[in-house]
Amino acid sequence: MNGVIPKIQKVVVIDGVGGYDVIKYEDYPVPSISGKDLLIKNKYTGVNYIESYFRKGLYPCEKPYILGREAAGTIVAKGKDVTNFEIGDKVAYISNSTFAQYTKFPSEGTVMKLSKETNDEELKLYAAGLLQALTALSFTNEAYHVRKGDYILLFAAAGGVGLILNQLLRMKGAHAIAVASTDEKLEIAKEYGAEYLINSSKEDILKKVLEITNGEGxxxxxxSVGKDTFEITLAALKRKGVFVSFGNASGLIPPFSINRLSPKNITLVRPQLYGYIADLKEWKSYTDEFVGLINSKKLNIKIYKTYPLKDYKSAAVDIESRKTIGKLVLEVPQ
Incomplete structure (x- = not known):
C-alpha cells in the first residue's frame, strides 16, 4: 500500500434480516490490499432497490454485510502489480460494499478511469448513473433488442432505471408505455421520453395497453415490479413478445407452469447486468457508450436527493415508499 491510510472507517452494514432496525452506521476495518488490488476512497455511492432484498432476506448474504453496489471516488493505494491505474486517478465502478469510506477492488474488474478534470458534481453523476445506465443499455440491446416502432411496456417508469429506459427507448424510435403510481411521476416519465402514460393507482393497465396497441399487445x-405485475405483463404481451423480468419490488414471482408461455410463444428472460459485462471488452463497450451519452448530453441522470452516508436508513425508507423519482445518492464523509 502507498501513503497513509486509516485503519478504521465508517460503513453502513446490515447485521441481520428484517426491518430498518438492522441497518447500522458504524466503525469497520479498512480493507488491506494485495498485488492487483486498488483501494478506492469513495466520494459518492448510488442507492439501489436491491439493498432491500438483502436486508429482507430475499437474497442471502453473510452478516454483517456492507451494503452498496456502485460508487465514484479516488484511488488512494494500489498493489505492486497494478499497471493500469495510478494513485490519484478518479474512478467510477460497480462493486458490492460501497456504502463505505474505502472499498478494496480488483484493478482488472468493473472499474473505469475518469478524466482528471472530473469535478465533484460529475463524480456524483457517475455514481448515480453507472449501474442503472449500464443495466438499461445492456437490457435494451441484449435482453430484448429494441427496434424502431416497437411498443414497450415499462413499469416503475419514474424510477432510476425507468427514466433512463424512457430516454433510450425514445432514442431507438420505440413507443414507451410508461406505468407509474402518480400523475406527478408520469409527467416526469413523459418529460424523459415516455409516449403513453398509465396511472397504476387508478387505471386498468391491461385495458389501456390493449387500447394503445389496437388490441395487439x-x-x-x-x-421490475415482480409479483404484482407478472400476470398483467403476460396478458399484455403480443404473440412472440418478450418478457424482461428484472426486479422484485412487490415480492418474488410465485412458481408457475412454463407451459403458460406457449400459447403466444412468449420469451421470458430474467437478466442481470453482470451477465452482460463479464469480460473487459463488454465492460469497455458499455461504459464507453454511457460516457458518450453523458458527455453529449443525450442522457440525463435525474438525482432525486443526496443524503449523508450516515442517513442511508432515511434513503431506504424513501426509496421503498415508492415516493421517489429518479436516483438517490449517498455522500461519503471524507
Whole structure:
C-alpha cells in the first residue's frame, strides 16, 4: 500500500434480516490490499432497490454485510502489480460494499478511469448513473433488442432505471408505455421520453395497453415490479413478445407452469447486468457508450436527493415508499 491510510472507517452494514432496525452506521476495518488490488476512497455511492432484498432476506448474504453496489471516488493505494491505474486517478465502478469510506477492488474488474478534470458534481453523476445506465443499455440491446416502432411496456417508469429506459427507448424510435403510481411521476416519465402514460393507482393497465396497441399487445415489457405485475405483463404481451423480468419490488414471482408461455410463444428472460459485462471488452463497450451519452448530453441522470452516508436508513425508507423519482445518492464523509 502507498501513503497513509486509516485503519478504521465508517460503513453502513446490515447485521441481520428484517426491518430498518438492522441497518447500522458504524466503525469497520479498512480493507488491506494485495498485488492487483486498488483501494478506492469513495466520494459518492448510488442507492439501489436491491439493498432491500438483502436486508429482507430475499437474497442471502453473510452478516454483517456492507451494503452498496456502485460508487465514484479516488484511488488512494494500489498493489505492486497494478499497471493500469495510478494513485490519484478518479474512478467510477460497480462493486458490492460501497456504502463505505474505502472499498478494496480488483484493478482488472468493473472499474473505469475518469478524466482528471472530473469535478465533484460529475463524480456524483457517475455514481448515480453507472449501474442503472449500464443495466438499461445492456437490457435494451441484449435482453430484448429494441427496434424502431416497437411498443414497450415499462413499469416503475419514474424510477432510476425507468427514466433512463424512457430516454433510450425514445432514442431507438420505440413507443414507451410508461406505468407509474402518480400523475406527478408520469409527467416526469413523459418529460424523459415516455409516449403513453398509465396511472397504476387508478387505471386498468391491461385495458389501456390493449387500447394503445389496437388490441395487439406490446412487443416487450421491462418489468421490475415482480409479483404484482407478472400476470398483467403476460396478458399484455403480443404473440412472440418478450418478457424482461428484472426486479422484485412487490415480492418474488410465485412458481408457475412454463407451459403458460406457449400459447403466444412468449420469451421470458430474467437478466442481470453482470451477465452482460463479464469480460473487459463488454465492460469497455458499455461504459464507453454511457460516457458518450453523458458527455453529449443525450442522457440525463435525474438525482432525486443526496443524503449523508450516515442517513442511508432515511434513503431506504424513501426509496421503498415508492415516493421517489429518479436516483438517490449517498455522500461519503471524507
Amino acid at each position: 406490446v412487443d416487450a415489457s421491462f418489468d
